[in-house]
Amino acid sequence: MINSLLVGFGAGLGAYIRNFLMQTSNKIKIDFPFMTLLINILGSFALGYLTASVRDKRMLLFLGTGICGGFTTFGTFNMELSQLWFQRRFFSCILYFSLTYIFGILGFVIGIQM
Template sequence: MNLLLVGLGAAIGAIIRYQLTRLGPRIVSEYPLITFLINLTGSFCLGWVTGVELHQPEMLFWGVGIMGGYTTFSTFNHELSQLWLRRRYHIFFGYLLLTYGLGIMVAAAGLYLGQSSQSG
């Protein structure tokens, strides 16, 4: 049952990510904005899901499955490597630092809001 929950959640998360990537325009020419926004919203949502302390089946579906399928570390690293190979070092370092720095901050914000919703 756990495998089914994770697999179904991952499929849903991947479909959502694919649709956003496909429909989202590249607003800034070389900056991978869509992946950046997907990873930040995923970090926030995973923080929130962790903060509300779901039971294991719900956490497997929402946290491991959907958020795991929605966020994308492999695409992030591929885009970083392409920026490096094209010698777009300023974009490379900005993308790297903003993704990790803001990712940690929004995950912490989500965790805080999730915990706050439990106590109120």
């Protein structure tokens, strides 16, 4: 029961932080889903770092599964990717997809190495 509460509270906190950053970035007009890309890369890095450094299972549930899981956003990524596709912005679509996965994996690996 406590594990579920830790994950739930962490996920809410991560989602709150993500929403705050998304709202802040709405003031800057960029015709590319840069903030979601940045959030997913940062979240991947943080999860890699936490996976390698946090030994307490409950703390990892709270920070990794909860906060990082709520902070990163696969659903928004897919929505924005689909929007680029349907707008026939194929280069941006492929670039966004590639950067997200390449830098997401790289961020996770760098996080573990640190």
